[in-house]
Amino acid sequence: MNDTARMRPARTGTRRRRKGACAVLGMLVVSSWGGLFQARPGAQARDPRQIVEEAQKRTDAASQRYEGLLQVFDARGRIADKRWTFERLGSYGRSKAVLRFTSPAEVKGVALLIVNHPDRASDQWMWTPAVERDRRIALQDRSTRFFGTDFSFEDLEARDVGQYDYRMLGDDEVGAAACWKIESTPRESKSSQYTRSIVWIRKDTYAVARVESYVGGEAVRRLDYSDFVQAQGIWTARRLEMADLRRGSRTRLTLDQLEYNAPMSDDAFTLQAIRRPVR
Amino acid sequence: MILLRLISWPYFRRHVLRSILTIAGIVLGVAVFVGMHTANQSVLYAFSRTVDRIAGxxxxxxxxxxxxxxxxxLERVQSASTVRVAVPVVEAVADTRQRGIGSLLVLGVDMTGDRSLRDYDLESGDEAIVDDPLTFIAxxxxxxxxxxxxxxxxxxAGSGLPLLTAEGEKRFTIRGVMKASGLASAFGGNLAIMDVYAAQKMFGRGRTFDRIDLALKSGRTIAEAQAELGALLGPGFQIDPPAGRGQQFEAILAAYxxxxxxxxxxxxFIGMFIIYNSFSIAVTERRAEIGILRALGATRRQIRWLFLGESAVTGxxxxxxxxxxxxxxxxxxxxSIGVLISDVYGVARQxxxxxxxxxxxxxALAIGLATSVAAALIPARSAARVDPVQALQKGRHQVLSAGESxxxxxxxxxxxxxxxxxxAAPRMAPAWVGxxxxxxYLGYLLAILVALLLSPLLSLMLARALRPLLKRLRPVEGALAADSLIQAPRRTSASVAALMLSLALVVAFGGMARASxxxxxxxxxxxxxxxxxxxxSQNIVVRTIRFPPGMGPEIAAIDGVERVQMVRDARIVFRQTPVMVVAVxxxxxxxxxxxxxxxxxxxxxxxxxxxxEGLMVSDNLAQLQGLKIGELLxxxxxxxxxxxxxxxxxxxxxxxxxxILMDRQVFRKYWQDxxxxxxxxxxxxxxxxxxxxQRIVERFAGERQVFVMTNAELKAYILRVTDQWFGLTSVQIAVAVLVAILGIVNTLTVSIIDRRRELGVLKAVGALRGQIRRTIWIEALSIGGIGLALxxxxxxxxLHYLLQMIRYDIAGxxxxxxxxxxxxxxxxxxxxAAALVAAIWPAESAVRRSLVEALEYE
Incomplete structure (x- = not known):
């Protein structure tokens, strides 16, 4: 457990348990599964929506910042590394985020601005400093791979719990942790590339442990969360590994310098802001 | 079939060279037809295939x-309900400055979404690099x-490739190599892919795209999408399947x-006359054989079919x-068409x-066969009419060309x-006939037909007119040669007609080229x-690289410059036809x-x-589209x-x-460019x-790709391109010379066979070999001369008709x-000279012919 985790005790609970945190890259993928949990902590909640809402509630923060190391393993096991800094203002459907690459040199300064909306898909723009151009990532392109990783652009979005329907599939285990296995289906089928997803939420911390996404009947991506730490009271996985089940490749994201609720200005989340040169 | 095997085949075997000459006529006609059409279609096909492969x-x-x-x-197109994916494209032709490589077609695409439409089929070693669009687009x-x-x-992969861009020569880094199939084989493999926004910058496009490629949502039809996008974008846009570009290219090439x-x-046509002539030879030479067949009971019909069968096999x-x-x-x-198209139309397509x-x-096969059979109809009819009694009499020959009917x-x-x-009355035709x-065109065809019908008569008249001249030049040989032509005008007229047609084409093309x-x-x-x-660009018709307007004042400020005019030209679709807009x-x-x-x-x-408040149009546009002054465009x-x-x-x-010429302000307003x-x-x-x-070049050195041509250089360039366009004329001249040689060899062969008795008598009464030779030579020169005159x-x-076609149907x-x-x-x-060359072999043949055989009857 790191220093940040030691700073704050567990929020609630009659028995000691770790609080769930489903913030991934701050908002990558699993943030879609966060939610407000009305039931008391530790309760044997069986309503899947309530479980997801609680998971989201526990990762709620005014802002988030971290430095990420992205490692892409291709089918032959070769690794390509990239580093970025990530800043997010707000949470879920009412958040904005800027992701800025810092290495290697050829991608340094490339930035992505994501503006999430509570009721629809996000808007995304990318800035490429060498060309001095910003470009909008069209909605049609959200299913494509995110810069050669196994994440898609859609996986970067943060969506509110209300955009999905949930169904409890039962109990399961991921690693040694007991989890709820919940199926989520987007309410507007055309708003997502995935027809459905299955999410495993740990019963002890309400942290998302795994997400498996389907297109039709085929599982196309699997995201595993590990190396959980409690940062400023929020359980956060420091390692995320996305596997593209069709390509046989995987991408690992390792979070570092994780920080929640740091002061951030709204002005830093605009097209003008991402055009500013990186120091 | 039996007659063909027993009669025709031995004749062919005995006269291999003659048979080759006969076949040569049809080979020439079919080869030119196939060669030119195939070449033309190949260029069009290459363009269409490039379009297809690029279109994915x-x-x-x-x-x-x-x-x-x-x-x-782009966003408007992407918002359409019928559209699944829409991606921007910028296309540019960039010079590699590498000997033997020439220009590259550079396709600027947005890698983020483009792979939904195009398969880049990368070599495995490059997957990691190019699969990462971030590195690629960064x-x-x-x-x-x-x-x-x-x-x-x-x-x-990883190597540098210099290319000429709007910003001067830039060194690009190869970050991927596509396998040699599909997209990579477009444009003959001279294809490069880069990021669309980088392409905009490199080729001076500002914030514009050349086109948007799109795929439809499943269940939506092309017509639905065209209707929706047409309403969404307005009439200034063309929304067509990729094949439509091929059709536009075809329209551009219509003149050619x-x-x-x-x-x-x-x-x-020329091939047909050569065959006609060749069969006339055969009928003349095999008269005795035909006589025997007729004497043995062969019917006229059988003889006719024998020759038609031979013509079919020959054809x-x-x-x-x-x-x-x-x-x-x-x-x-x-x-050569590829080079021409590249230079004339600015579309580099090999x-x-x-x-x-x-x-x-x-x-082509059917036309060759039909032409051959059609050309043999008159000789076959003549063969069928051979009188067996006359044919079997040694020393007598039947005059086939008995005069004009x-x-x-x-x-x-x-x-x-x-x-x-x-x-006189070209506008009286009813609409239903076009x-x-x-x-x-009916008048044109009739004019050609008149010339063909009159060629025997005119040949005869010219031969008669030539006789005194020839006789004065060479009293014996000249008179004999002229008499030979006068006695058998039909024999001569086929060669003359072929030559006449060929020369008429050369003259018309030459005249058109001169006038142009x-x-x-x-x-x-x-x-x-x-x-x-x-x-x-060095190529004045390449419009894929452009300058920013800010360069205008910079050039104007250079010492010695009095005036600078900015020109923007581009092809647009006007009334379903690609025409040029010139904004100045x-x-x-x-x-x-x-x-x-x-x-x-x-x-x-x-x-x-x-x-x-108005537009100027070129005369050729007005002619082609029937535009009048004052007409609202x-x-x-x-x-x-x-x-x-x-x-x-x-x-x-x-x-x-x-x-269409317009002021730059109008262009800027309606194209935002x-x-x-x-x-x-x-x-x-x-x-x-x-x-x-020199100062202009120095001013923009290292900053922009700038080519400065002097007025004389530009004119020379345009005239060189015009030369290429009319390069066809030289092909026609070559065909004309070939026709002259083939036709005259055939005619003289017939002439010698027809006149073997006459030539034998001449030799018997003491004519020298040189005199016989000169007679044949003069006959050949006369045929050439008559052919030239006609x-x-x-x-x-x-030429008159061709100029009319150029004016109203081809280029306006x-x-x-x-x-x-x-x-x-x-x-x-x-x-x-060709006639003289053609006469060498027949002349020698006449000289060497056996005197005994020629005078056997006497």
């Missing part, structure tokens, strides 16, 4: 002619090339295709050989392989009158009068142009156009429909399909153009009629 899964393409459009259009020097190109340049058709038609063999030969020459012709169209080959002259007179009527153009030159030079002198032209500062142009309008008042024409553009009247019609040869293709620079009086040129006469008529150019005296003078020695 694209179902529709949104374009605004060549002008491109603002980026915002670095504007990123480029993917085809395996074929990488091999030609001996480069691989038409010339190819005319040449092919003439070649077939088949000749056609098959012609197909093979045509496909061989097609490759050469296609290469036919990397020959497109063999089975339908074309089948048609009155019926033929009658038909010729009727056709001539009708042809003149067609010429209007005035149908009447025009004169007209183009006149235009160059009056319209293209700046001292210097500043362009982003008209008020400045008025100060420098020295050209008078063909129609309209010069002062008001410039004033109204400069004020954005509606030109759909990306930002509205231009509705302005025609205030002037001027001579302008910027484009074969026609030009202020880029520049060419700066026209006038040098201050007393300043040196060479010095100003060819020039028909050529003069042909109003060309003055001038008989090409220099071409004619060049043809005289060429044809006479």
């Amino acid at each position: 899964k694209t179902e529709l393409q949104v374009t605004a002619g060549e002008t491109g459009f603002a980026e915002e259009v 670095q504007p020097d990123s480029i993917i090339v085809s395996r074929a190109l990488a091999d030609r340049l001996d480069l691989g 295709s038409m010339m190819v058709d005319i040449s092919s038609l003439f070649a077939l 088949l063999a000749g056609s098959l050989l012609g197909l093979g030969f045509g496909l061989l020459v097609a490759r050469l012709i296609a290469a 036919a990397d392989e020959i497109a063999t169209n089975p339908a074309l080959l089948a048609a 009155r019926a033929r002259i009658g038909v010729a007179a009727a056709c001539g009158a009708l042809s003149l009527a067609c010429l 209007g005035s153009r149908a009447i025009f 030159y004169d007209s183009i030079i006149d235009w160059l002198e009056t319209a293209l009068n700046p001292d210097l032209f500043v362009m982003p 500062e008209i008020d400045s142009l008025e100060q420098t142009a020295r050209r008078d309008p063909v129609e309209g008042d010069a002062a008001s024409m410039y004033r109204l156009t400069a004020a954005g 509606e030109i759909p553009a990306p930002y509205g429909v231009i509705r302005l009247p025609i205030v002037g019609i001027v001579v302008d040869y910027s484009d074969q399909q026609g030009t 202020d880029s520049v293709n060419v700066f026209r620079v006038y040098v201050r009086r007393g300043a040196s153009a060479a010095g100003v040129r 060819g020039f006469a028909l050529g003069a008529v042909n 150019m109003r060309l003055d009629y001038t008989f090409p005296v220099n071409v004619a003078l060049g043809l005289v020695p060429a044809i006479l």
